[in-house]
Amino acid sequence: MTPGPALAGESVTTRIDPALAPEGYVLTCDPSGIELVGGSAAGVFYGRQTLRQLGPDVPCVRVEDSPRFAWRGVMLDVARHFMPVPDILRFIDLIAFHKLNVLHLHLTDDQGWRIEVPGWPRLTSVGAWRPSTMLGARVHEIYDDRPHGGFYTTEDLRSIVEFAARRHVTVVPEVDMPGHMQAAIAAYPRLGNGFDGPVRTGWGISHHVLNLAPETLDFCRQVLDHVCDIFPSELIGIGGDECPTDEWPGGRELQTEFTARMADHLAGRGRRLYGWDEILAGGAPAGAVVAAWRGVEPAEVAIRAGHQVVCCPDVKLYLDYRQSDDPGEPSPVGTLLTLEDVYSYEPPASPLVLGAQANIWTEHMESLRRVEYMAFPRLCALAEVVWSPPDRDFADFSARLPGHLTHLDTLGVNYRPLTGPRPEDARPGAPGNPRTLPDRLAELHEMTADLR
Numbered sequence: 001m002t003p004g005p006a007l008a009g010e011s012v013t014t015r016i017d018p019a020l021a022p023e024g025y026v027l028t029c030d031p032s033g034i035e036l037v038g039g040s041a042a043g044v045f046y047g048r049q050t051l052r053q054l055g056p057d058v059p060c061v062r063v064e065d066s067p068r069f070a071w072r073g074v075m076l077d078v079a080r081h082f083m084p085v086p087d088i089l090r091f092i093d094l095i096a097f098h099k100l101n102v103l104h105l106h107l108t109d110d111q112g113w114r115i116e117v118p119g120w121p122r123l124t125s126v127g128a129w130r131p132s133t134m135l136g137a138r139v140h141e142i143y144d145d146r147p148h149g150g151f152y153t154t155e156d157l158r159s160i161v162e163f164a165a166r167r168h169v170t171v172v173p174e175v176d177m178p179g180h181m182q183a184a185i186a187a188y189p190r191l192g193n194g195f196d197g198p199v200r201t202g203w204g205i206s207h208h209v210l211n212l213a214p215e216t217l218d219f220c221r222q223v224l225d226h227v228c229d230i231f232p233s234e235l236i237g238i239g240g241d242e243c244p245t246d247e248w249p250g251g252r253e254l255q256t257e258f259t260a261r262m263a264d265h266l267a268g269r270g271r272r273l274y275g276w277d278e279i280l281a282g283g284a285p286a287g288a289v290v291a292a293w294r295g296v297e298p299a300e301v302a303i304r305a306g307h308q309v310v311c312c313p314d315v316k317l318y319l320d321y322r323q324s325d326d327p328g329e330p331s332p333v334g335t336l337l338t339l340e341d342v343y344s345y346e347p348p349a350s351p352l353v354l355g356a357q358a359n360i361w362t363e364h365m366e367s368l369r370r371v372e373y374m375a376f377p378r379l380c381a382l383a384e385v386v387w388s389p390p391d392r393d394f395a396d397f398s399a400r401l402p403g404h405l406t407h408l409d410t411l412g413v414n415y416r417p418l419t420g421p422r423p424e425d426a427r428p429g430a431p432g433n434p435r436t437l438p439d440r441l442a443e444l445h446e447m448t449a450d451l452r
């Protein structure tokens with residue numbers, strides 16, 4: 001970059017050159033004007049984001065750029081706390097600004113069902129609402145005694161998909177099954193194994209899971225059909241994580257069989273199954289893509305088994321985990337996960353690695369404002385991990401970050417200040433439960449025993 005402004009306010013000449021990488025671009029700003037050449041419309045879009053990041057006084061500069069990974073993702077959990085459509089759109093805008101290109105939308109869980117499905121009205125009239133919400137970590141057993149809920153209509157979801165597509169973001173939907181299904185079972189007890197109670201109010205994993213009767217599998221297929229009708233994504237998430245088997249007459253092999261049936265059904269619609277790394281137990285269906293989350297080991301297991309993998313190890317990329325040990329951090333949970341920890345994450349070197357994603361579980365995020373606090377600036381670090389070459393330098397990133405944060409200020413993003421939480425960021429009444437890394441690693445080792 002050479003100092004000195006290019007022509008301020010000058011319009012941008014754009015064109016597409018298929019000789020460039022599809023998501024790549026070349027941006028040339030000099031006193032005669034600004035030229036942006038993209039390998040495709042996506043490349044032009046990313047060049048425009050770079051221009052936005054350069055600010056109003058564009059310097060004389062030539063940038064030749066393309067991403068390292070195809071999957072540059074974020075998962076947002078809208079089940080634990082519902083987020084209204086405008087919040088989702090704002091979030092998409094923010095991730096696209098960082099050249100991230102996948103929004104994995106976690107649409108259902110024990111604590112809420114968020115997608116309208118034709119023929120199954122109680123999923124949303126009952127399953128989208130819980131009578132009360134836990135505040136803070138489970139160990140404290142504090143509840144707010146206020147209802148919470150909401151859901152997306154088909155129109156809402158279509159508008160989200162379309163808004164995202166215009167920003168070159170693919171929305172990958174997830175309906176978690178056969179566990180994490182208490183909200184659906186609260187709506188239709190015949191899907192369960194005798195449970196007849198409300199949508200779950202506390203965090204943690206419900207033992208009330210789907211029965212695997214033929215009618216219940218038909219229900220799952222109907223839900224997936226509807227999901228396929230709305231979301232053009234080739235990959236369709238079926239979750240598959242943390243499914244207790246104690247309500248079933250058999251063990252884990254029943255889930256393996258269930259997952260295979262769902263994969264077959266999706267294949268019939270020209271789609272591929274996307275699931276958490278638990279689907280590797282007993283063998284995941286051919287062609288399934290694995291979201292490897294239980295520490296760093298499952299990504300290696302998925303690769304050895306020949307599956308494409310999206311890396312999202314909790315101890316590196318779970319943005320609900322606390323950002324510092326400052327006592328003012330809101331509801332501190334998980335292991336310590338600093339900006340530098342995220343920046344230093346390096347996915348395994350394998351052509352089967354599609355990329356990486358940060359996961360934002362929202363048990364302790366009751367609003368988009370809170371999501372922004374937990375997401376930024378750690379998501380800025382992830383954006384570089386998945387876009388830039390591996391020879392990254394945290395000192396260099398740290399030197400550039402304050403300039404970038406001024407853009408986030410302009411956008412009104414409630415990012416966590418680099419100096420630590422402000423008094424108003426605290427979440428009094430919602431205490432956390434911080435964990436140590438050695439404790440968590442030991443737990444993960446035990447949790448993944450069936451993959452070894």
Ligand code: ACM
Nearest residue numbers: 241242276293314
């Ligand atoms: C997960 O964190 N249960 C995927």
